[in-house]
Amino acid sequence: PDDANIVMHPIGFAGWIGLLVTAMNLLPVGQLDGGHVIYALFGERYIWISRAALMTILSLGFLRWWDGWLVWGLLLLFMGLRHPPPLDPYTPLDAKRKFMGWLMIVILAVTFIPIPFSIQEPRVRQERLQPKPAASPLVEARAHGGTV
Numbered sequence: 001p002d003d004a005n006i007v008m009h010p011i012g013f014a015g016w017i018g019l020l021v022t023a024m025n026l027l028p029v030g031q032l033d034g035g036h037v038i039y040a041l042f043g044e045r046y047i048w049i050s051r052a053a054l055m056t057i058l059s060l061g062f063l064r065w066w067d068g069w070l071v072w073g074l075l076l077l078f079m080g081l082r083h084p085p086p087l088d089p090y091t092p093l094d095a096k097r098k099f100m101g102w103l104m105i106v107i108l109a110v111t112f113i114p115i116p117f118s119i120q121e122p123r124v125r126q127e128r129l130q131p132k133p134a135a136s137p138l139v140e141a142r143a144h145g146g147t148v
Contacts, residue, residue, distance in 0.1 A: 020111070026107060027076075028046070031079060036083070037105065038050065041101045050081045060114060
């Protein structure tokens with residue numbers, strides 16, 4: 001059901017937080033690990049991927065999927081999209097490193113959660129209230145200490 005709570009074991013919750021942090025770090029923007037991977041795989045074309053990723057993150061926030069994406073997007077804007085050049089930009093990646101780079105992109109796709117947290121207002125159950133039956137004058141008088 002929509003209003004069901006999921007109670008996790010603390011170790012499971014820690015694992016979930018680890019996957020969330022990993023996914024956020026693998027976003028292909030600037031100095032994040034995902035930015036390093038994209039720069040290594042695509043060279044100078046990384047800037048277009050980085051801009052698209054940032055626009056996607058900000059769009060998720062503006063579309064109210066999760067308000068934290070706005071904060072995350074503004075933080076990434078503050079950090080900047082530029083990536084420093086490598087010491088040796090001319091040596092291409094070998095097959096093993098390309099495979100690892102693509103594996104990181106797959107891990108991002110698998111662990112990314114568009115709505116990581118969902119906090120909802122508790123819903124008050126509105127049960128039908130039955131009208132209180134009218135008391136007889138005799139019962140009311142005895143309740144107030146009087147006599148009839």
